[in-house]
Amino acid sequence: MELLNSYNLQVLTFIVLNLILAISIYVTLSTGQLSLGHAGFMAIGAYSTAILTEQAGLPLFLSLLIGALGTGLISLVIGLPTLRLNGLYLAIATLGFGEVVRVIFLNLEITNGALGLTGLKSIGSRVYDILKDLGLKASDLGMSVLEIKSLATLLTLLLLFAAVLFFTVRLNRSRVGRAFSAIKADETAAMAMGINVTYYKMLAFVIGSVLAGLCGGLFAHITTAITPDDFNYHRVVEILSFAVIGGSEVVIGPIFGAILLTSLPEVLRVVAEYKMIFYGGLMVLVMAFRPHGLITADTFARFKRRRQAKPAAQEDDTNAKGGL
């Protein structure tokens, strides 16, 4: 029980939240599109979900759904003019979008300006209320109320993460996923093969944004307080670095990146102090030496090959070269 104190649980919760964020940027990147507006989409999800639960009194699940889908709709508006063009346009437009969203939330009345929304009811409290209705109390389980709330939050997030991961893996193996990777490999060739490039780029961008919106809603109900500054450019770089440093070729890459980059500041004090410098420096270094990220499709191919090579004890040059 020592390890399960509420601080550790909270760290784990944020790791899981970052895992979902990492997948959200991974889906967008899987067509070779770079979105710098994920913090903006998170903000939209966070504020809309928080307003729906607090002021409209809707249940959390429904609010999350509406918040995420609403974010998707807004991303459609950004995607329409930009996705027909070179990927640079999306990067620049979403960069501006993120800043505009922040400015709007700073000035709107319903979002309470720079002070933000506070006193939201957390996921843990909501789950605990349900448990209480079922007749379970914290003392019955041998934990303090705080601990059980943190544990409930973590489990909820893990469940959601599992669902998102399952969805992504299935997506990758479907016709849609193959279209994504075809577009990433070569847009012109994909077009020549009859793939509707703009449609699939849009699909990937919207799925990524919906996931970011969902994460925003979750974030609001984990921290219970949000301000526009929670969703600034640093957040974008943070999310981006998960996928970029971990690698965006296979879904394990961003997951590895998110775990590494979220847990390092907890373990190493120096990293926590200069977190953004660390992220920035790592990004430059990884791009220079391993531009595809730390984990690539090749990484696993090599493992598999080694395992196959051992019993056969044969070298096959043609196999060794074709990593894909």
Next chain:
Amino acid sequence: MIWQQLFNGLTVGSTYSLIAIGYTLIFGVLRIINMAHGQIFIFGSLVGLAVTVNSGLPILVAFAVSVLISGMLGVVLEFTALRPLRKKNVPHLASLISTIGFAILIEELTHIFFGADSRAVPAIAGGSYEVGPLMIRQVDLIIIVVSLLLMVILNYWINKTKMGKALRATAENGDTAGLLGINTNAIIIMTVCIASALGGIAGMLIGLAYSALIPTMGLTLGFKGLAVLILGGVGSIPGAMVCGLILGMAEVLSVAYGDSSYRDAVAFGLIILILLVRPQGLFGKKV
């Protein structure tokens, strides 16, 4: 009243043009967007400002220091974030991402050295003239004259000199230019250096215009430069010059006749509009 606003827009806009030219030059030669541009020149300008404020030297020294530091940072960027990626089998987004990483590094350094507070820029030339309905401050005049002069010089340099020719050749086709005996690596270093140095001047001019520099301006100003880049057509230098002025005026007008808190949203609105109507930009060629 409207003439006064338009004139103010012209002043701010001319600095946006300078920023956008920095992006255009680098894009022209390397086909990448340098996301660290804004952060680099704000760092340079802040160092320049700190030097003059602490030593009591004239503001002209701040310009020189700003140009020097920004240019040097540009060269550092080339060697750390751009050159290692100019090899085969690198995904096309990689250099964009590594400049983002570099930008964050510079931004954090700025934060460590200069904090988050805005810094006052000492005023030069406090007088003003009245020309018809216009009230022209000497500072505004200096800003406009310096920016226009720089643009004219740059235009001449690119179109008439031998080095400019080499730059245009590299921009058109790096490999061929290399085969014809142009030292493309030197051209690239020079371009990145000049682009960043231009930004260094733009940063100081903006400091003069607002009588203050804010360390966090890098991102906002950088984005405005990018907006101008898209408005004018990516890679078009005349486009960057004219559209900087257009953006400056649009912003000032929106503040005068709208809500001042949404000033930064104007650039974004213009981007979306131009991409819907004329995606190649006002001065771009149809692909």
